[in-house]
Amino acid sequence: MKFFWVDVRPWNKEIATAAIEAGAQALVVDAAAEARALGRITTIAPDGDLVPGKDVVFAEVTPESPLPEAGRAILVVSTSDWTIIPLENLVAASDRVVAVVRNAKEATLALGILEKGVAGVLLRTDDPLEVGRVAAAVQAGSPPVAIAPFTVTAVRQIGMGDRACIDTCSLLAEGEGMLVGNTSSGFLLVLAETAENPYVAPRPFRVNAGAVHAYLLRPDGRTSYLSEVRSGDAVMVVGPTGATEEAAVGRVKIERRPLLLVEAEAGGAKVGLVLQNAETVRLMGEKGPVSVAALKEGDTVMGCAMAKGRHFGMAVEETITET
Numbered sequence: 001m002k003f004f005w006v007d008v009r010p011w012n013k014e015i016a017t018a019a020i021e022a023g024a025q026a027l028v029v030d031a032a033a034e035a036r037a038l039g040r041i042t043t044i045a046p047d048g049d050l051v052p053g054k055d056v057v058f059a060e061v062t063p064e065s066p067l068p069e070a071g072r073a074i075l076v077v078s079t080s081d082w083t084i085i086p087l088e089n090l091v092a093a094s095d096r097v098v099a100v101v102r103n104a105k106e107a108t109l110a111l112g113i114l115e116k117g118v119a120g121v122l123l124r125t126d127d128p129l130e131v132g133r134v135a136a137a138v139q140a141g142s143p144p145v146a147i148a149p150f151t152v153t154a155v156r157q158i159g160m161g162d163r164a165c166i167d168t169c170s171l172l173a174e175g176e177g178m179l180v181g182n183t184s185s186g187f188l189l190v191l192a193e194t195a196e197n198p199y200v201a202p203r204p205f206r207v208n209a210g211a212v213h214a215y216l217l218r219p220d221g222r223t224s225y226l227s228e229v230r231s232g233d234a235v236m237v238v239g240p241t242g243a244t245e246e247a248a249v250g251r252v253k254i255e256r257r258p259l260l261l262v263e264a265e266a267g268g269a270k271v272g273l274v275l276q277n278a279e280t281v282r283l284m285g286e287k288g289p290v291s292v293a294a295l296k297e298g299d300t301v302m303g304c305a306m307a308k309g310r311h312f313g314m315a316v317e318e319t320i321t322e323t
Contacts, residue, residue: 001219001234003120004138018128022135087113098122104133145304147242150264152299161259162212163276164226168247171204175240179217179304180210186271187217188303189284208281211274219246240284269305
């Protein structure tokens, strides 16, 4: 998840209000009480939630200045000339660099540096409309994932078990869902319940994601077991082409239901997932959504393969075998 911070020094209530409404995670202020009077939000101030010089280090970069060091603090970098910012070097060395920007164009540039981009942006502007434009750029800056076709090799019922529905605070579109897998080396795109059917009304906020042991690929590239997902967490919503965005979790429902195992492969990569055996559970097929109730060997489903193993949700360079 990319940081979206807004600097409202000297105090500017209009900009602060626009920032909170646009979903900014933090405000840089002279006094925390000014921001807290408008709503619950993280403040960066001497008396704030994050303290300058301790949690956040501000630095101006020039062609002559050495690259600043911030240790484990978040490094906020500014410059008077965007053509000479050595952000590439900073981004290559640290994943805790936030770039000061003045508009959405600069934000988009910073978020795309070295493909992975900066950790976030700090906006300085007097234009409330620019706050919304930069917020949209930060959201659009989420990197896509490499979606690929897998051929189904097995579909079989495996009895009863606990499955998790993730109910988000967003209405997902047709073809959007989440990447879930039995192992950390492969995920299938499980779609939201957006389709009309004779049994239940569409629930486009919901992804019936799979059995509680399965891995969910998160926005930060880590994984969580479905049983660990909680209200307020950020989850990664993935479209049919691999485009991503974030959504907040409103609720997780775990219930005992009949389950089936889906296995698929592409080249040497294999992926599997235990899902509820229900018509409303759909995967993304090559030509569109397909219900797991109609899925059969030889069908094509879309997913994502990963090369590294996982330890506590983080990708690691070691030999890990999951079957």
